[in-house]
Amino acid sequence: MKANCISCQEMVNTGNHPRLGDICNCPKCDARLEVVWLDPLELDWPADEYSDDDDGYDDNF
Numbered sequence: 001m002k003a004n005c006i007s008c009q010e011m012v013n014t015g016n017h018p019r020l021g022d023i024c025n026c027p028k029c030d031a032r033l034e035v036v037w038l039d040p041l042e043l044d045w046p047a048d049e050y051s052d053d054d055d056g057y058d059d060n061f
């Protein structure tokens with residue numbers, strides 16, 4: 001199965017049986033992506049990269 005990279009829109013192969021939480025790498029921009037939805041297949045940044053969100057740290061996002 002394939003889904004669009006959220007960084008560069010390249011089609012990223014997630015394997016034949018992707019599961020929620022699976023991590024894959026974009027072959028074009030090398031972004032690290034997590035499967036966050038299966039129907040339709042959707043990728044997002046891995047949750048562990050948001051670990052600073054609860055600190056009241058918000059200068060860029």
Ligand SMILES: [Zn+2]
Pocket residue numbers: 005006007008009010026027028029030031
């Ligand atoms: Zn990409």
